[in-house]
Amino acid sequence: MSTLKFILNNYxxxxxxxxxxxxxxxxxxxxxxxxGVPLGIIITKNENLARKVINSANIMMTVPSIALFGLMMxxxxxxxxxxxxxxxxxxxxxxxxxxxxRNTYVAIKNVSPSIRNAGKGMGMxxxxxxxxxxxxxxxxxxxxxLRTAAVMxxxxxxxxxxxxxxxxxxxxxxxxDRVYPEMILxxxxxVSIFAILVDASMALLERVLTPTGLQVQKxxxx
Amino acid sequence: MISYDHLTKIFGExxxxxxxxxxxxxxxxxxxxxxxxGPSGCGKTTTLRLTNRLESITRGSIKVNGQNIMEMDAVxxxxxxxxxxxxIGLFPNKTxxxxxxxxxxxxxxxxxxxxxxxxxxxxxxxxDPQIYRNRYPAELxxxxxxxxGVARGLxxxxxxxxxxxxxxxxxxxxxxxxxxxxxxLQEDLKKTIAFVSHDIHEAIKMGDRIALFEKGRLVQYxxxxxxxxxxxxxxxSDFVGADRALKVLxxxxxxxxYNPNPKNTVQGSNSAQSVLNSMEQRKDNFCIVLxxxxxxGYVTKKMVKYEEGPVREVAEKFPVHxxxxxxxxxxxxxxxxxxxxxxxxxDSRGNFKGTLTYDDIQTTIRESYASELEHQKEGQxxxxxIHS
Numbered sequence: 001m002s003t004l005k006f007i008l009n010n011y012x013x014x015x016x017x018x019x020x021x022x023x024x025x026x027x028x029x030x031x032x033x034x035x036g037v038p039l040g041i042i043i044t045k046n047e048n049l050a051r052k053v054i055n056s057a058n059i060m061m062t063v064p065s066i067a068l069f070g071l072m073m074x075x076x077x078x079x080x081x082x083x084x085x086x087x088x089x090x091x092x093x094x095x096x097x098x099x100x101x102r103n104t105y106v107a108i109k110n111v112s113p114s115i116r117n118a119g120k121g122m123g124m125x126x127x128x129x130x131x132x133x134x135x136x137x138x139x140x141x142x143x144x145x146l147r148t149a150a151v152m153x154x155x156x157x158x159x160x161x162x163x164x165x166x167x168x169x170x171x172x173x174x175x176x177d178r179v180y181p182e183m184i185l186x187x188x189x190x191v192s193i194f195a196i197l198v199d200a201s202m203a204l205l206e207r208v209l210t211p212t213g214l215q216v217q218k219x220x221x222x
Numbered sequence: 223m224i225s226y227d228h229l230t231k232i233f234g235e236x237x238x239x240x241x242x243x244x245x246x247x248x249x250x251x252x253x254x255x256x257x258x259x260g261p262s263g264c265g266k267t268t269t270l271r272l273t274n275r276l277e278s279i280t281r282g283s284i285k286v287n288g289q290n291i292m293e294m295d296a297v298x299x300x301x302x303x304x305x306x307x308x309x310i311g312l313f314p315n316k317t318x319x320x321x322x323x324x325x326x327x328x329x330x331x332x333x334x335x336x337x338x339x340x341x342x343x344x345x346x347x348x349x350d351p352q353i354y355r356n357r358y359p360a361e362l363x364x365x366x367x368x369x370x371g372v373a374r375g376l377x378x379x380x381x382x383x384x385x386x387x388x389x390x391x392x393x394x395x396x397x398x399x400x401x402x403x404x405x406x407l408q409e410d411l412k413k414t415i416a417f418v419s420h421d422i423h424e425a426i427k428m429g430d431r432i433a434l435f436e437k438g439r440l441v442q443y444x445x446x447x448x449x450x451x452x453x454x455x456x457x458x459s460d461f462v463g464a465d466r467a468l469k470v471l472x473x474x475x476x477x478x479x480y481n482p483n484p485k486n487t488v489q490g491s492n493s494a495q496s497v498l499n500s501m502e503q504r505k506d507n508f509c510i511v512l513x514x515x516x517x518x519g520y521v522t523k524k525m526v527k528y529e530e531g532p533v534r535e536v537a538e539k540f541p542v543h544x545x546x547x548x549x550x551x552x553x554x555x556x557x558x559x560x561x562x563x564x565x566x567x568x569d570s571r572g573n574f575k576g577t578l579t580y581d582d583i584q585t586t587i588r589e590s591y592a593s594e595l596e597h598q599k600e601g602q603x604x605x606x607x608i609h610s
Contacts, residue, residue, distance in 0.1 A: 118311025
């Protein structure tokens, strides 16, 4: 109850931190998609490169987020961006790469060879085949990757408060420092609700973007 | 017309190199269906995939209507050829109409023309456009999907159709049906077709010619009946099977071997006794009764012996009549089933054209193995005279 009161009393501040959180996660997801999806598609043509890229993304993911902020700080300090939103967004982009690249790669790879063979044999060029067939068939799995990345990033963005990036993590961090349980809970609760909402809306997006033909196929195979 | 000239294909390099095709030379004439036949790994599919440049040629050349395909743009070349594959490969995200429209769309046909063409093709492959146009591949049975696959291959009305075991994944009953439909279509369309199959029955049924491959080499390139009757070596005769005499029965038609002027026919108005007399003169126990140009039935000596009136009143009806186009196999099957050694051949209006006897079939088969095809035809003529 007291947590709810805290939120209502600090209404304006809550909205501001929430906006910061959404901004960080949103912008990083957009950039990560712009990098990860094309990269995931390109590496389907080269097994060797695919292994290297996916391994790198894997290693990236194993670095604990707080350590990553620490590692980036001296490098970004050179351009005067050691603290704040820039390291946070860069970290979020890096963490998003694995689910996005891997899902894109797997989804395109999983398009049945006979479909690709038929398209090629009928005289579709590489781009036409991608645009007309491979991407539409892969889209549900690609969006599922974005969904994982988005939900994960909401959590990581909460930690970014330690490098002064703002967002709802500020409440958790300050609350711990000041031993202020209502503040900690408010931050934790809001981050959780935000994550659940994003997860649900990405699930909806996944469904909307799935071509009707694939939905029919799925329904009939059940 | 597609001509393959000293075609060789080697996959891989150095130590891993595998020769998939070696020095293959043959020509597919315009409007003919040629079956590429052989066990898996014999090079038949490779030959097909070289034709639309899905694989690259190592040595030799392929010419389509005299033009070397290596001098053409690969994508343009493929758009000029219909392509139908075993796994069908319909695009699950597109409707049936969109699937069929792929190549016309790539060729940038106007929308209305594409729509008309889609409906025309769906009707052609016996799928109601009203019902199927906007459905998705997942909603169709395997046989229906393959019909759509064929329609898609024919969409831009290509002169050449490449088919890679197109009916291989369909159950036997539907396969027969779709093969029959396709044969009927091809009668009108007269496409030049390269058709990969591993099934000798399908090859005999569908092919104007058969190219039989073994380990990357073309062993024999011939008409089906010659492949069956004059296999070049043991591999060919093994491949066509020990029952190749029976397979020949599937190719030879009743029209090729029936007797148009049998002597053992009488008019229905003749009296029973005169028929008995003529049978005794010919030392025969079987007579076909004709009535107004149609076979009314048959009589034996026993049946007419004590009869007085016109013979048509005692004649027994035949259980079945044969048609020109019926395969010899069907005729033989009827003979065995109904225990008849002679059956009548009739035209589409039921008029009597002649008779076919068990001996006719046997002689035809025996002779087809004995000699060349030209010879064979003469043989058949002689033989009909002997029996008339």
